[in-house]
Amino acid sequence: MVKLAVFDCDGTLIDSQRNIILAMSESFARHGLAPPEDHATRRVVGLSLVEAMQALLPQAEPALQERLALDYKTAFQRLRGELRLEPEPMYPGIHDLLERLHGDGWLLAVATGKSDRGLSLALAHHGIDHLFVSLQTADRHPSKPHPAMLRAALGEAGAKASQAVIIGDTVFDVMMGVRGGVRAVGVDWGYHDAGELIEAGADGVASDAAHLWELLHG
Structure with a gap:
């Protein structure tokens, strides 16, 4: 039986907030804001x-x-070119979790607001790009919570909605799952609170990677 886990990236797999905040500040400053x-x-x-x-x-x-x-986008690319980007670490236990899921027969995908380039660089940097069968980004789809990214991941993986789960740290991820008819599991180490994720329709909220493994197998 096909089992597909679709992960958000920022706030779920990697902690990229410092670079996002820095690039956002630079883009606003350019307009005197x-x-x-x-x-x-x-x-x-x-x-x-x-x-x-x-x-x-x-x-x-x-x-x-x-x-x-x-x-x-320009600010982020400039920061990268000037080697001013901060490290974007994976959250504790996530690398091992992905390897375990892959070894356990799960198909893995990413659905993210990142660009194609940004996602590819992030996954390659952490040596996990080979684990995913589908990469869906904002370059090719409407913004979350529209379910287009999720539907594309299902199609590329050959999975039904009933065989999949979306994992993310924001209500946008959860709402995407709800709208796409896919079970949603939240994580509490990202950018939205656990209570918000439950209210949006999350089936559960993981407190760490080990807890996420349990929820995915529950």
Whole structure:
């Protein structure tokens, strides 16, 4: 029987908040805008960039929101080129969890608000890119919580919704699962609170990698 685990990336597999906050601050500064509070930036991680800017600056003109999204990408690429990016560690136990799931016959996928390039670099950096059968990003799909990424992952893996689970740290991940008819499991080490994830429809919320293993096999 096919078993597919679809993981979010930022806040679920890796802790990338420092670089996201830095690039966000630089993109706002380019327009003479005060940077958003760190907690506000963390709240929009998981959304596609334009949707994130809409959430951070709801009263701004659409053209400015789109410009900020492009400037965020430019800032991130510049920071990478200048070797100014902070380390983006995997969360404790996640590497071993992925290896165990893979060895146990699970198919693994990623659905993320990252770009294709950003995701590929992150997975390759941690030596886990070979574990995934499907990589879905904001470059090719509507923003979460739209279920397009999830449906694409199901199609590439040859799995039914009933054979899959989405794992993520935000309500956007959980809502994507709910809308796609896929079981959702939250993690509490990311950017949204456990209570929010349960309220959004998560079947459970893991407190660490070992707990996540239990929930996936429950």
